[in-house]
Amino acid sequence: MALQSIRKILFGNFVLEDYPELETLLSQIYRESQSKSEYGWIETNISHSPTFQTLKAKSSKEKRLLVLELVMALQQLKLKLAQRRSYSPKDPDASLHHAGVLLLDRLMRQKLALQEEDFIFLFETYTEYSDRPYYYFGSWPVAHTTIQLEKFAAKHPLSFGLQNFFARFIYQADFEQQHSYWGSNLTQVKLKIETLLHQSRHQGAKVPPFKLNEKDAFGQFVNGALLSFSDKTKENYHELLHLAVQASGARPSKKYTKESTAIIKKIGPEHYKKTVGCWLAFLAGMKEEEEVHEQQWQGRTYSYVTRTFLHTQNADIAKGLVWSLVHEHDNSILLILSQLAERAFRKIPGTGATAKALGNACLYTLAQSSGTLGIGHLSLLKQKILQTSTRKLIQKYLQQVSDRLGISAYEIEEMGTPHFDLCEGKKEISFDDYTLETEIVSIGKVKQSWRKPDGTIQKTVPSFIKQSTALQERLKDAKKESKAIQKALTAQRDRLDRSYIHARSWTYPKFKEYYLEHGLCVWLAHRLIWTFQHESGQEISAIWQNNQWEDIEGNPVRWIDNTTQVTLWHPILTSSPEVLAWRQRLETLGIRQPMKQAYREVYLLTNAEVNTRFYSNRMAAHILKQHQLNALATSRGWEYRLLGTFDDGRDRTQVIIKLPEYNLEASFWITEIGKDDSFNDNGIWLYVATDQVRFSQSGEPLNLIDVPKIIFSEIMRDVDLFVGVSSVGNDPQWQDNGGNPQFRDYWTAYSFGDLTEVANIRKAVLEKIIPRLKITKSATIEGKFLKIKGSKTTYKIHIGSTNIIMEPNNQYLCIVPSRGNSESTDHLFLPFEGDQGLSILLSKAMMLAEDDKITDPTILSQLG
Secondary structure: OOHHHHHHHHHOOOOHHHOHHHHHHHHHHHHHHEEEOOOOOEEEOHHHOHHHHHHHOOOHHHHHHHHHHHHHHHHHHHHHHHHHOOOOOOOHHHHHHHHHHHHHHHHOOOOOOOOHHHHHHHHHHHHOOOOOOOOOHHHOOHHHHHHHHHHHHHHOOOOHHHHHHHHHHOOOHHHHOOOOOOOOOHHHHHHHHHHHHHHHHOOOOOOOOOOOOOOOHHHHHHHHHHOOOOHHHHHHHHHHHHHHOOOOOOOOOHHHHHHHHHHHHHHOHHHHHHHHHHHHHHHHOOOOEEEEEEEEEOOEEEEEEEEEOOOHHHHHHHHHHHHOOOOOOOHHHHHHHHHHHHHHOOEEOOOEEOOHHHHHHHHHHHHHOOOOHHHHHHHHHHHHOOOHHHHHHHHHHHHHHHHHHOOOHHHHHHHOOOOOOOEOOEEEEEEOOEEEEEEEEEOOEEEEEEEOOOOOEEOOOOHHHHHOHHHHHHHHHHHHHHHHHHHHHHHHHHHHHOHHHHOOOEEHHHHHHHHHOOOOHHHHHOOOOEEEEOOOOOEEEEEEEOOEEEOOOOOEOOOOOOOOEEEEOOHHHOOHHHHHHHHHHHHHHOOOEOOOOOOOOOOOOOHHHHHHOOEEOOOOOOEEEHHHHHHHHHHOOOEOOOOEOOOOOOOEEEEEEEEHHHOEEEEEEEEEOOOOOOEOOOOEEOEEEEEEEEEEEOOEEOOHHHOOHHHHHHHHHHHHHHHHHHEHHHOOOOOOOOOOHHHHHHHHHHHOOOOOHHHHHHHHHHHHHHHHOOOOOOEEEEOOEEEEEOOOOEEEEEOOOOOEEEOOOOEEEOOOOOOOOOHHHOOOOOOEOOOHHHHHHHHHHHHHHOHHHOOOHHHHHHHO
8 A cells, every 4th residue: 555545545745843742742742851961961851851750641443543644744844944054053943853753762662552554654754755864764763663673573473465565675785784873783683584574474483594695704604504404404594694684782792692692502602602603713813805996086086995894784683692701711712703803803994993892792792601711812913913992892801800810900811811722832732643843933923743653753744644534633733822822921921011010029939920830921930030039038030940949150040939929130229239140041042032122221210310309301202103103002002192284272182001010100201293194094193293201100200219210111111112113213214215304313313323222232232143143243332333344345333223324424325124933043043033133133234244145235325
């Protein structure tokens, strides 16, 4: 039946002006609903209206008629407003429309005696003119009307006419829109109507077959996987997907968890875990798709690229699937969730996180998983993810567990650190008569090798493994685990490196549990110096050697017991002779420390800083690349907001770190450099200038002399690192690619200026290792340079920036280091890991010492 015919039957020739009582009713409700909020603005809350309360008490038949009249009235108001393009609150019609929308929404939640023809009228009205401004289909109470339809269908079988109407209705264009942040969720509306139709046509059926949107690879992958299941299993998965697509909010409801658990029980937990684990692992490895768009403007063609990862509906499904694993404690599943979280928070240029809601769902599920493995993965993610809001959310979850167990969040992280069944950094996996041996070699490097039945080593994968699907899967898992070990070891190293500013200490029993007897962390513990303090007051620093603790002279320390407190040794808390002695001891033992400890930079208060009292200018007046600064600062636990060209009232900002253990806050002041067009497409300045470093306590400036020595040193070390890595003076191509003219003097001064503390440590290392290198006859250290005599000329490599000038006229030589680790320095013994600049410097030195073997045309053209 046509819409106009239905209207005539229901209303006759309805015109709003013919029903002044309805207009009066809406005006009265609008006035009664107005109230001033605590913040001063006007709020509209229809519950405050006595008139609305009276309407609620009416019979379901009376409310039905009011609803139908109200829909007609709103349709007319929408037409009038659209013609005038007016939505000002001062427009009387806009006020009536606003009151009518609120009233209709609330009435649709009431018990209504709606009839079959009413639903056709309502849904037809909702979609009429939906292509015009102000007529968005989802702005009507479509979801609540669908719930009314569900209640109607529970008592009255849908007629063939109604079935045919909705069978056509769900295929209109309005349902193809991605759902917005307001209005009805059209995806859920469509699914509910499809379910009603399916149940009407198939007696006893629960839900219709579900098909993911195939506009992304994830939808195609899951749909293909479903085809291989039996009919009964497929039905159960369809039921779960119908539930998952309705996933909304920040966390699953109790109803969602209960219903998903019941469906998983029907599928079989192991089958479900394997299947959904496979789906989510695919998603974690999926790349976003790029699409190039072109636009014409003033005779020119402009192009831009958009990147999409997941269709909105599929993103909801993925989130629902993650939530369904909320009480899972299987480490293989938790590892997949961790990888998916990392993928979801990876940034898309110009957009932000790839799938923030999905990433948050992974974090929630990891936090709720039974046992401590989920917490361990959260701890690793906190080291990897750079978004400040996400790191705060992870910290919130860690703190919740901490409060529940009554121990610190740091200890929670240590408890949750995965050990991967390692024994002192090694493990063996049996493959029939062969053994796959996994061993930690260095930070970020894990070696895997095969041992044959006769005990000899084999480099290649045994051929029989390729003939067994089960063994191939086991090998695949072993390789995944190897990568996970690399990441976990790096994260634990970084956590220990930050332990100084968190005042970490351990009782000896806890130290043994979290480090000495932990398969992964023991590898770190055995390569670091620790300070032991007995309750009697006795104190000594020692390192693990020969299955015992030995002091700086190699003497065993035998008095350590369960009353002993353990801290990580720091050079600022001891004398210079002891620091030098420890360096020599480590060199004698051949220990390469996983982080700078014996060679750690130490920053002492200068006379200038004593005089300025409340601030340090030691790191002021540098030009930094802002995005590099932001990434590095965030990774080390500092907070920073990028400065942009937009007028938000800021021309300066601060990089801030809070130190709750000391009730301190440190800040590094940053100023924008608004020069020419030095900003990116998002209006963010490319470069910033540095200023003071300050400390405060309880919001008040703190005299630098009152800052604990270890905290002052570590904060200044961080800031020196920010400058050392982010400074434009480190860019070897700065002069060649033009740079910014106003920064060239700074670039020259930094590139070849005085050495920082980082560079001084690097110089101390060079003085020890140069005599042992094959370039020793060609290399000398002169002040701030490593001087290399080649066959063509003599080169001076600045020990800090690693930039190069050539004698006799100090001509600049540009050599851009390749990405990744330098193979030319892999065989060298360096006393610590993590100084990429030192590796770059040595690589350049070795190449220039044999400059007659250089074949790179870019370098040769500069040598002449």
